[in-house]
Amino acid sequence: MSEFLELPSPILRILEFLAPFLKFAWQIIRNWWWLPLPFLLWRPLTFLWIWWRQGKWDATQKRVLLEIKVPKEVLKPIRAMEHVFAGIHSLHDVVVWREKWIEGQFQLSISLELVSIGGDVHFYIRTPKSFRDVLESNIYSQYPDVEITEAEDYAKKIPQDIPNKNWDLFGFDMVNTKPSPYPIKTYTEFEKEIALEATEEKRIDPLSNLLEGMASLRPGEQLWVQIVARPIRTEIAWVESGRKIIEKITRRAVEEAPSQAILKDALDVIITGEPPKEAERKEEIMPPEMKLTPGERQLVQAIEQKITKFGFSCNIRFIYLGEKSVFFKPRARIPFSFYKAISYGDVGGLKPWKVTATKVKTVFLWFLDQRRAYLRKRKLFKNYVRRVGPLFPMHGGTFVLNTEELATLFHFPSRGGVPTAGIKRIESVRKEAPPGLPME
16 A cells, blocks of 8 residues: 555645645635525525515405496497506506515506406406505596496405315416517407497407307306406516517518619619619619518517506406316316407417416326315415415516406496396496586
């Protein structure tokens, strides 16, 4: 062994050379090992701090559930509901540093809910109590004949431990098939499709298929559709993203138009032997916007139209639930026809989000499917009752809808647009007495 050490190998020589550096490095690690911890723990610690402060502040915010009953005849177009959401967007608040990090304030949201209980269809809006006056004034300004009353929370009238031995549910959250700047199909597109024959009494309502299916439920069945909407401005850069998409699409046309003109000029020189005249060049160059395909023009116009209106950060979920004696899972597909109708093939639309779907299929862990499905059902139900995001307490699963898109998804239907069966309407409309009537 001593003879081996007298003839050090290359590895031993390297270790002898590195020994001082390794000793110095160990001294640094032993004395300063804690230095990277603040950088590594900064994000989780700030998240926990914000979550704690927001939870404390949110507990002080009282909320009410408002039921909106519509009259037998609603003559207002769907565009009136867009004006309502534009007015509700004024509830957006700018939270400064102290309010966010010390007091825990954040932008509150409202929950738009379409609910069928045994075939009886209800329109609900759950809102912070501080928003109630603004919300009601905006609804009454467009729909003066509706009736708005405070209601008990229907979601708390059933067992809170669903699924259980007597109740079952099926559902999932919805996500946009494309990034937020891409629009869904709105009521304006439906109006264009029937512009030649549509009248006030005869028109297509995007909600008709959904409301028909909801009205067909039997006693013991319930179908809940929920849209949690939070007004936003610049905190989500969806407008800038939309402009970048438009720029990317139109840049090809801008770059191709001059190159094609130069190629044509070169061919003319080869054939005629003379350079083209300036006047002819100006007449022959096609405007860049004409280089877009019809699909590209439609997409650019749709994105431009969306980003010019007020936006809401939204998540959409639906739940079909009922007593197991009447629970019929195929009825859970009632909303699918509606969401298919408002989805474009290549532009944008809504689809089920597999992350929160209560249907679980795996290959290697098939024996755990029932347990995973049970946990997803519990989480989906609790998130609905609390009106929070799909990944609560984490962020994610939301997308941006503007006022026009929200009006398409949630509005008060006219009698000519959808069947009246099942929808709770006002039997009589209360009017103010005309002025000048004698009091005795």
